[in-house]
Amino acid sequence: MLLGTPTAESSRLYALTVTEGDPAWAGALAGTRLGLPVFHVTEDDVRAQVAPDLYEKHVGLMEFAQELDEIRRTVRDVREKCAGANDR
Amino acid sequence: MDLKGRKVIALGERDGVQGSALAECAASAGAEVVLEMTHCFV
Numbered sequence: 001m002l003l004g005t006p007t008a009e010s011s012r013l014y015a016l017t018v019t020e021g022d023p024a025w026a027g028a029l030a031g032t033r034l035g036l037p038v039f040h041v042t043e044d045d046v047r048a049q050v051a052p053d054l055y056e057k058h059v060g061l062m063e064f065a066q067e068l069d070e071i072r073r074t075v076r077d078v079r080e081k082c083a084g085a086n087d088r
Numbered sequence: 089m090d091l092k093g094r095k096v097i098a099l100g101e102r103d104g105v106q107g108s109a110l111a112e113c114a115a116s117a118g119a120e121v122v123l124e125m126t127h128c129f130v
Contacts, residue, residue, distance in 0.1 A: 004105025032118045049092070050117075058113060059113065
């Protein structure tokens with residue numbers, strides 16, 4: 001799952017929904033644990049694999065987002081927490 | 089995480105990166121985009 005979310009809050013909600021299930025318990029995925037590996041398009045590991053011209057064209061402006069570090073950290077934390085749960 | 093050969097769901101957001109743009113990026117890395125969509129988080 002590849003996200004293009006612009007804030008840490010929306011990143012957390014989307015990431016949790018596709019891993020542990022809808023945290024708001026408001027949608028169809030409430031209580032549904034999909035456990036999908038989730039990444040944000042700005043994470044270094046993803047960015048390094050995308051064609052540089054396309055990244056600059058589509059994602060370049062996001063590099064100026066104030067919350068970018070928090071977005072990356074949020075998605076990584078959800079992913080690692082989910083991976084840890086899957087190992088149990 | 090190697091995107092090449094992976095199936096990817098591109099979930100974009102109106103105020104962030106659109107799903108179609110994510111799909112292009114993922115495809116350029118060799119991924120197979122199986123679903124793309126753009127939502128609006130409010």
